[in-house]
Amino acid sequence: MLIRTLSALECTKMLTANRVGHLACAKDGQPYVVPVHYAHADNHLYAFSMPGKKIDWMRANPLVSVQVGERGQGRGWRSVVVDGRYEELPDRIGHKLERDHAWSVLSKHADWWEPGALKPVMPPVSDSAPHVFFRILIEQVSGREASE
Secondary structure, rough: OOEEEOHHHHHHHHHHHOOEEEEEEEOOOOOEEEEEEEEEEOEEEEEEEEHHHHHHHHHHHOEEEEEEEEOOOOEEEEEEEEEEEEEEEOOOOOOOHHHHHHHHHHOOOOOOHHHHHHHOOOOOOOOOOOOEEEEEEEEEEEEEEEEE
């Protein structure tokens, strides 16, 4: 088995080509990992969720990691790890451009909203909307690849 480091460009291409990663967050010293659907653009991972544990934990501690993996031939694999910062995109004045951009990036992919359980109404306008749009600012990225 050969292991090599992926270049920054290879990591970016892999983030762009995939839609599901594993989000790691922590609160009070306890880690929590959950799958998350995302879209990659402009040095961010954009995502959408209903309120719950991961949103509560990221609000309490915005430092997160996201791991994206691919299986290769045989025992081969590729993995990219993003270290970043949670940034909520609330449905309020002052965040409209960022939220609209997140909507635009996410909606380029079919059925992007299904993991969130409810499809939001376009455009999201209500302050009482339960949907949470957020992005992860990519502060550091690294990757590895294994091949036989």
